[in-house]
Amino acid sequence: MSEYKFEIAAIQEAFTKELLLVRRKAIESKWTDSQLALIERETFLAFRQKEKAKQAENRLNQKLNSISASNRSRERKLDDKKKILIGAAVLSDSEWSKAVLPLLDSFLKRNADRALFSFELLPVGVAEAVL
Numbered sequence: 001m002s003e004y005k006f007e008i009a010a011i012q013e014a015f016t017k018e019l020l021l022v023r024r025k026a027i028e029s030k031w032t033d034s035q036l037a038l039i040e041r042e043t044f045l046a047f048r049q050k051e052k053a054k055q056a057e058n059r060l061n062q063k064l065n066s067i068s069a070s071n072r073s074r075e076r077k078l079d080d081k082k083k084i085l086i087g088a089a090v091l092s093d094s095e096w097s098k099a100v101l102p103l104l105d106s107f108l109k110r111n112a113d114r115a116l117f118s119f120e121l122l123p124v125g126v127a128e129a130v131l
Helices: 002-029 033-092 094-107 111-116 124-130
Strands: none
Touching (some): 002 033
16 A cells, blocks of 8 residues: 555656646746646646556556566476476386486485485585585
8 A cells, every 4th residue: 555655656746847847938938827727737638648658568567577477487387397207207217217326326415305315315514515
């Protein structure tokens, strides 16, 4: 709610500044009151259109960011699924398992990961140095 109030205050401040510029120009150009009123109305309408366009742009940017985040999440899930399926295929084939397990033993540095495969745990100083 306070963010909304801040936005309204910012819009009012920007409009007030723009209106002051119009009034200064009106004084310099010696416009009549009716001319000034017409210009102020046109300025208000133009400003309101500009603010609506900014708000629409912000909504579109939010949607775009949401879609991008959703796509990244979907890609991450697909990548994880591929890794799981590859791992399942490798572990199900005894020949591949024999080749991959020694590679994993040398590759895995975190003791939590090593414990998953029942590998010998690394000394605390070695495991921490890798992180």
